[in-house]
Amino acid sequence: MDNNYQIFGIRAVIEAINAGKTIDKVFIQKGLQGDLFKELNSLLKSEQIASSFVPIEKLNRLSKKNHQGVIANISPIEFHNFENLVMNTLEQGHTPTFLLLDQLSDVRNFGAIIRTAECTGIDGIIIQKQGSAPITADTVKTSAGAVFNVPIAKVEHLKDAIYYLQGSGIQVIAATEKTDDSLYNVDFTLPTAIIMGSEGTGISPSILKTVDKKAKLPMYGSIGSLNVSVACGVFLYEVVRQRF
Template identity: 70%
Template sequence: MEKPQQIFGIRAIIEAIQSGSEIDKVFIQKEAQGDLMRELMKLVKKNNINFSYVPVEKLNRLTHNNHQGAVAVISPVSFHDLETLVESVLSKDKTPLFLILDQVSDARNFGAIIRTAECTGVDGIIIQKNGSAPVNGDTVKTSAGAVFNVPICKVEHIKDAIFYLQSSGVQTVAATEKTDDTIYNVSLTEPTAIVMGSEDRGVNPSVLKIVDAKAKLPMFGTISSLNVSVACGAFLYEAVRQRS
């Protein structure tokens, strides 16, 4: 039987967390009070579950049921351990290609990126627990089911993931306009992790300081930026071109 995509109600969410359900994100009504809500928040923080405070209108859109000020999104996939995945990929007879998403927050963009990643042979997608888009129905639909085929890792901090990949012999390349190098001047033929930034501010400046290389797409129009899923596709297919 297919798992429900949402759980509503404080007690139901508490029980789901305690039973080990794969909770992707919890939406909490702003200014919500009460002992039960405090118990929920304590559990959410203890288990490092992604959460955000939202107006009640947001919760009302998520469910027509009595949500009591809390709605949880159940992940339809199980997340992978980063170190285990990297070790497994590096042991294979192919050049690894990873994708790091620095707080891409729109579920449809996330789904579109996953779909392209699956088509281009990406070995794993790395996202941060806090600030990233949930893996929900929109993600699954937009990915055309690819979300079930590409391993996804959730990490506490993107920078720690980058340091680990670098120590494992994987170069990190950030997509940013803050460079003179285009993607066509950067070698992607070695083990590589491409870093894509959030929709509103791009790759975090602290992340840009530690990556091995930065690259941009040439722009010839009057609009100065691309949708992140489109830009990601261009980067991934340049990796495919270079490796073909």
């Protein structure tokens, strides 16, 4: 992790939050106590900032600096307001394409997906505040800088985002193996949002119940699935093929 994207110590993190810095996630040493910790914990909850209690060994791996039991990742980008992003995109008059990521956890996969999204003209990426991969120095590097060009919005609940997109006339397509319908039978000339799932478990069952269509990639080898960033690339370029 690039130290330019980290803050160390309870007081420093509190001051950064109060100063309006975009904090992606805070890692806190298990067992940490005291009034200052209580102030930080209360602030994290009120500002709805993702946090995780971890062993000191995890913190030591994240940084060699004197972290005092707390390390915060600062996002290198400013996140967009989700509803404004959708409305502004629709007002532009072209057929929109959005990408939703359900609990994607690997920062390098995230970076690779952002890079492909930028190359294919995606209008925005939507992630959930809790449980999503943070935007780190590795994300920036893997995206080849595309992270600064693609609007990214965080939402409380992905389900609510899906309902909002559907209410805005945008079909929501789930990329999943849990269907017999092929990717190549989907009409991507329509306004579309594509959901990609996590590396281990794919799209959560509750999310799958809300989508308009499910689609899978044809698989002919002995391995049952592709890396999520590779699968995402196939989906996005099928959108490009149909539209252009």
